[in-house]
Amino acid sequence: MLQLVHGAARLRGIHTSAACSALKLAYEHFKPTTPSRLASDTSSVVICHGLYGSKQNWRSMARAMARDYGVPIYTLDLRNHGESPHSETMAGGKVVMSVALDPELEDARVSGMISVDISPAVGDISTEFITYTKRMIEIDDARVTTRTEADDMLKDVEEDEVVRQFLLTNLVRSDDGTLRFRNPLRYMLPQLEGIGSFPYAPGDDQTPAERTFTKPSLFVKGEKSKYINSRNIRPAERFFPDFKLVKMDTGHWCQAEKPHEFKGIIRSFLEK
Known part of the structure; x- marks a missing residue:
């Protein structure tokens, strides 16, 4: 459940649930090794892992992204994971989508959103x-x-x-x-039973979504995974109207199974 945001300004002090107080999260910063920048409106890419992941799982990928994309890459340990503080509350694997839709977030902070094999639909955790x-x-x-x-x-x-x-x-x-x-x-x-929730209502054919993120958004689906499917893709389209779906011949861990192809997909999205 990897999610990424790329923005025109660095994200600081963000929390996405009223039930969760803000915590200072552990992170790693990977600096670009080339002066060329992939996209003029992308000053950095922030990577958030999924359940039982951590920033260390993304060290090799983040280093390669910083090198190839020419932008700083930040990998986070979310609460209760890695080196970040423990808390009796946590938001689950949909943090980045929640951040993009957060009404308290300044519009210029995030210029795009990428979700890897997870949708914003409400549903029971596996x-x-x-x-x-x-x-x-x-x-x-x-x-x-x-x-x-x-x-x-x-x-x-x-x-x-x-x-x-x-x-x-x-x-x-x-x-x-x-x-x-x-x-x-x-x-x-x-x-864990509440992790399948989402803080905003998606609306329906008659009612608009409670919140929308109108900037470019990419959803990467593993073809052999059921995390994104025909039933739960509609909320993604409603919350993220500038939406693109790309499929990979992988299971849930797209970036681990085919890292080169995955990196190319992200690069193509950032370039546009």
Whole structure:
């Protein structure tokens, strides 16, 4: 669930939910290595990960983007992820879309929005994430000392090794030598059912959307993924009228499965 915004001014101090107080988030800044700039109205690109991701997952991609696009790239750790503070509330994986629609955001701050394999539709979170979280809590309680032990405990809830290794990137070693997840899993578990919500109403054929973002917006869909589908694409069109959908022959993690193609799609969007 990757999302990006590119803007004419750097984003600072943004929070997207009245229920969530602002927190200072951990981030990394990747400086361009070429004087050429991809687009005159893009001063930076901000990347936000999805559930159980972190800024470290995007280090290689962000470095390549800064080099090839000629613009600064910022990768964030959202609350309860990576090195950012923990909180009993969180907004979920639709943060960037919410930011673009935020009425308190100055119009000049964001010049475009990209959402990778997630739509702004309201819907239940995939049950697999609840299953993952419960098992991750069990791994914490087991006080394992090796990644192999943790991986073995995940195997009966997730067969795909790539997905398991993604989840295990969140393991850190404690002072006593045991491994634990850096995410506050017991805070997060009761919030997961609400993560499928969205702060604005999409409207319908008779009623306009509560908010619209009229600048260019790109939605990248993994063809083998169900996160964007024929039922939930309509809210994206209503919230983001200057909307383009690009499909990739991938699953949910488009950028990980075909990074070169993904980077080219983003470049084409920024150039226009």
